[in-house]
Amino acid sequence: MVLGAVPAEYYLVLSAAVFCVGIFGILTRENALIFLMSVELMLNAANINLIAFAFYWGNLTGQVFGLFVMALAAAEVAIGIGIILVLYRNFDSVDVTEATTLKW
Amino acid sequence: MAGVFAYAPAIAALPFVSFVVALLAGKYMPKKGALAGIIATAGSLGLSIAVLVTVFLGETYNETLYTFVGGDVPFELTFGLLLDPLSAAMLVIVSLIAFLVHVFSLGYMNDEGETGLPRYYASLGLFTASMLAFVFSDNLLMAFMFFELVGLCSYLLIGFWFRRAGPPSAAKKAFLVTRFGDYFFLVGVVGVLTTFGTAQFAGEEGFPALAETVLNPETTAQAVNTFGFEPATWFAILGLLVLGGVMGKSAQFPFHTWLPDAMEGPTPVSALIHAATMVAAGVFLVARMYGFYALLPTVLAVIAFVGGFTALFAATMGVVKNEIKQVLAYSTISQYGYIMLALGTGGYVAAFFHLTTHAVFKALLFLGAGSVIIAMHHNENMWDMGGLKDHMRVTYLAFLSGSLALAGIFPFSGFWSKDEVLYEALVHGLGGSPLLLGAYAMGLAAVFLTGFYTIRMVLLTFHGEARSDTAEDPHGVRWNVKLPLAVLGVLAAVIGFLNPLPIQKLTGLEVDFLHQFLDSGPEALLTSSHHYGDLTHDYAGYSVGTIGGGETVTMLAGAGVSLGLALLGAGLAFALYRGAEPTRHTEKLGGLQTLLMHNYYQDEYQVWLAEGLTLRLSGAADTFDQGVIDGVVNGVSSVSLFSGDRLRRLQTGIVTNYAALIVLCLLVLLGAFAALGGWF
Amino acid sequence: MTTRPQLHTETSKAAGILAVALFGFLAAVFLTSGFGTATGFAEGSITRSIGYAMFNLDAGDFASEGFLVSFITIAIVLDAALDGAVMLAKRDEEGDS
Numbered sequence: 026m027v028l029g030a031v032p033a034e035y036y037l038v039l040s041a042a043v044f045c046v047g048i049f050g051i052l053t054r055e056n057a058l059i060f061l062m063s064v065e066l067m068l069n070a071a072n073i074n075l076i077a078f079a080f081y082w083g084n085l086t087g088q089v090f091g092l093f094v095m096a097l098a099a100a101e102v103a104i105g106i107g108i109i110l111v112l113y114r115n116f117d118s119v120d121v122t123e124a125t126t127l128k129w
Numbered sequence: 130m131a132g133v134f135a136y137a138p139a140i141a142a143l144p145f146v147s148f149v150v151a152l153l154a155g156k157y158m159p160k161k162g163a164l165a166g167i168i169a170t171a172g173s174l175g176l177s178i179a180v181l182v183t184v185f186l187g188e189t190y191n192e193t194l195y196t197f198v199g200g201d202v203p204f205e206l207t208f209g210l211l212l213d214p215l216s217a218a219m220l221v222i223v224s225l226i227a228f229l230v231h232v233f234s235l236g237y238m239n240d241e242g243e244t245g246l247p248r249y250y251a252s253l254g255l256f257t258a259s260m261l262a263f264v265f266s267d268n269l270l271m272a273f274m275f276f277e278l279v280g281l282c283s284y285l286l287i288g289f290w291f292r293r294a295g296p297p298s299a300a301k302k303a304f305l306v307t308r309f310g311d312y313f314f315l316v317g318v319v320g321v322l323t324t325f326g327t328a329q330f331a332g333e334e335g336f337p338a339l340a341e342t343v344l345n346p347e348t349t350a351q352a353v354n355t356f357g358f359e360p361a362t363w364f365a366i367l368g369l370l371v372l373g374g375v376m377g378k379s380a381q382f383p384f385h386t387w388l389p390d391a392m393e394g395p396t397p398v399s400a401l402i403h404a405a406t407m408v409a410a411g412v413f414l415v416a417r418m419y420g421f422y423a424l425l426p427t428v429l430a431v432i433a434f435v436g437g438f439t440a441l442f443a444a445t446m447g448v449v450k451n452e453i454k455q456v457l458a459y460s461t462i463s464q465y466g467y468i469m470l471a472l473g474t475g476g477y478v479a480a481f482f483h484l485t486t487h488a489v490f491k492a493l494l495f496l497g498a499g500s501v502i503i504a505m506h507h508n509e510n511m512w513d514m515g516g517l518k519d520h521m522r523v524t525y526l527a528f529l530s531g532s533l534a535l536a537g538i539f540p541f542s543g544f545w546s547k548d549e550v551l552y553e554a555l556v557h558g559l560g561g562s563p564l565l566l567g568a569y570a571m572g573l574a575a576v577f578l579t580g581f582y583t584i585r586m587v588l589l590t591f592h593g594e595a596r597s598d599t600a601e602d603p604h605g606v607r608w609n610v611k612l613p614l615a616v617l618g619v620l621a622a623v624i625g626f627l628n629p630l631p632i633q634k635l636t637g638l639e640v641d642f643l644h645q646f647l648d649s650g651p652e653a654l655l656t657s658s659h660h661y662g663d664l665t666h667d668y669a670g671y672s673v674g675t676i677g678g679g680e681t682v683t684m685l686a687g688a689g690v691s692l693g694l695a696l697l698g699a700g701l702a703f704a705l706y707r708g709a710e711p712t713r714h715t716e717k718l719g720g721l722q723t724l725l726m727h728n729y730y731q732d733e734y735q736v737w738l739a740e741g742l743t744l745r746l747s748g749a750a751d752t753f754d755q756g757v758i759d760g761v762v763n764g765v766s767s768v769s770l771f772s773g774d775r776l777r778r779l780q781t782g783i784v785t786n787y788a789a790l791i792v793l794c795l796l797v798l799l800g801a802f803a804a805l806g807g808w809f
Numbered sequence: 810m811t812t813r814p815q816l817h818t819e820t821s822k823a824a825g826i827l828a829v830a831l832f833g834f835l836a837a838v839f840l841t842s843g844f845g846t847a848t849g850f851a852e853g854s855i856t857r858s859i860g861y862a863m864f865n866l867d868a869g870d871f872a873s874e875g876f877l878v879s880f881i882t883i884a885i886v887l888d889a890a891l892d893g894a895v896m897l898a899k900r901d902e903e904g905d906s
Contacts, residue, residue: 045831
């Protein structure tokens with residue numbers, strides 16, 4: 026019960042803060058690489074929640090899922106980087122506001 | 130002999146086959162399809178006679194052959210055959226006239242080198258087929274279908290010479306005027322189906338029998354849907370609706386205007402239309418469903434008055450016409466007026482009798498006129514003829530026989546039938562329905578005019594000196610013209626003895642064959658004439674009244690008066706138009722002649738109805754349609770186009786904007802949940 | 810010319826307000842809701858337990874469901890993602906600018 030002193034609310038606020046930083050990045054930046062990083066932040070915000078509630082309920086499942094999320098994040102980054110490479114090859118830029126040719 | 134009925138559908142199928150053959154292969158046939166038509170109608174005639182004999186021996190047939198809408202529906206729609214004395218006799222008349230018209234067409238069309246003959250014979254075949262099918266229909270819907278087909282074929286045939294100016298317009302007029310009446314008929318058919326759940330003509334399940342059960346005060350009323358009206362009122366409405374189609378087809382006032390124009394068609398077609406098919410279809414329909422009309426005194430009175438009025442009205446116009454076919458056209462309208470008068474006054478047998486004799490003598494007169502027209506190189510003006518009797522012996526004699534029949538001169542057929550029509554009107558008028566006496570008076574006045582214009586026509590055409598070069602040296606006609614004329618000429622003289630009622634009354638001999646025949650047949654069909662007599666007596670209050678103390682005296686008095694009037698009219702015409710060079714006496718009528726020549730301005734007012742009233746109304750409707758209805762539709766579409774165009778801007782293709790929207794919506798959603806769920 | 814990716818910094822920060830607002834909202838919700846005390850874990854090695862749970866073995870200090878199927882699935886997904894990334898990143902062999 027070493028960590029029992031920290032209430033669950035704080036974990037949640039921390040997670041929300043990290044998540045909102047990720048969203049902020051997505052909303053304000055135009056660079057695809059920054060996007061990837063922001064998404065990574067949001068995933069890890071979710072991880073914080075998972076771990077916090079694993080502890081809160083005394084259940085291992087949250088912890089295991091944290092691991093899985095990391096693995097999926099790795100996969101996502103791999104694909105994301107690949108997409109960014111293709112994007113760069115086609116538009117000579119990694120600016121997401123330029124790749125708008127798939128709209129209507 | 131019941132096996133004959135199995136072949137009865139072939140009566141209509143044979144001319145239909147000839148229609149198909151003439152249409153597809155007519156070009157390659159020696160007579161351009163005429164032979165196919167002649168063989169087919171001869172086959173129909175043979176079969177019809179076989180059916181007539183079978184029916185005469187006491188067998189009848191009332192079967193549904195094909196159900197095209199059935200099963201789990203409120204009412205079934207079927208095709209079927211009804212062969213009772215009425216339809217069997219009518220089948221013989223129609224197929225006989227059609228056969229003779231086909232033969233005559235060889236002379237009128239083939240020998241004159243007309244083009245488009247396969248089309249002509251195909252239409253003629255379809256015309257015959259649809260009329261025959263109409264005659265043996267066993268229900269109102271099937272009758273309506275073939276009624277319409279008859280109308281279509283008459284359109285095709287009247288407009289046969291479509292490259293000239295007149296015929297297409299006349300064809301359109303005939304089609305539209307009759308179609309106007311048929312609208313009412315269609316509504317009436319739907320009304321009958323929804324009211325009774327059946328449209329069968331005959332038998333206990335037929336709609337006349339159902340209507341009788343409903344109206345009979347002694348039976349407990351069956352549940353039929355009368356849409357909130359009194360049953361009698363509602364049935365009268367239905368009867369009048371169906372009557373609309375009848376009046377259109379049978380050219381009764383005020384729908385008669387198409388018929389004189391229909392003279393633009395080839396003359397054999399006119400003969401077919403007037404004698405046996407198109408125009409006869411209307412009155413035949415009334416006779417077919419007479420069990421229904423006999424229940425409705427109001428409708429009967431309407432029929433009688435329309436008939437009497439039309440008889441007189443058309444006869445006045447026939448007096449002044451100069452073209453031979455025009456005179457005949459108005460006489461047709463007038464004679465169908467008589468038939469309607471007979472139906473309206475309860476003279477079911479008299480009506481059918483007059484229908485029969487009229488079919489014969491009017492076909493004869495038209496074919497005779499056709500022969501004259503061939504001889505005159507297609508000049509129809511009677512003032513250019515004259516003296517033809519020496520050149521065309523067969524035509525003259527036959528035409529004379531038909532004319533005397535039309536005028537109602539003893540002992541030709543028209544005398545017997547017209548006399549019986551007037552007798553029925555008179556006795557029922559005397560017997561408690563004084564209204565009918567008015568119709569009778571109009572019919573009587575028309576007798577005089579009929580005698581006058583018929584004899585005038587004969588004198589102008591055949592007598593006196595030739596008044597033009599073509600009349601001096603007329604074109605000869607061949608056997609194929611003379612044969613039908615001879616057959617019909619003999620028939621027109623003797624067919625009246627089918628039913629010489631005065632002879633029966635005087636001598637007591639059982640010679641009223643048509644009465645007996647139409648009275649035969651099984652009771653179950655409920656189509657015998659004495660059943661109709663009971664109905665008119667019980668429901669319409671028709672009973673027989675007499676003058677001078679007996680039916681015989683009444684009959685002789687009536688016959689004497691009508692014969693006297695006919696002779697008076699004929700004599701007047703003879704006196705006026707005798708001589709070698711007759712003068713144009715009708716010009717002395719002055720303004721009246723102008724009025725009559727213009728057909729009482731019927732066409733003008735109908736054109737005004739169409740152009741002045743309907744066109745404007747439809748123009749207003751069009752404006753409403755274009756402006757309001759289309760405006761709403763166009764408005765809806767442009768609103769959605771516009772809003773779609775604006776909403777499309779949302780899709781910028783920029784990921785950031787999508788993300789911003791998602792976040793915004795998430796916020797709104799969370800806010801809503803928070804507010805509703807009371808999170809704070 | 811060299812086309813190296815450039816970091817744009819001159820972008821509209823207006824949309825960022827949304828993120829800030831979201832954070833404010835979430836924080837307000839979380840802080841006003843009471844969670845009570847956590848259950849926590851008893852004495853024992855969490856890490857070892859996770860390892861056993863991954864392989865559906867029931868030898869850990871804490872009882873848990875088995876995750877072998879998920880584990881294998883994630884492994885395959887990772888593999889596929891790597892292959893996909895390589896395929897995307899690879900230039901077309903012929904005729905590529």
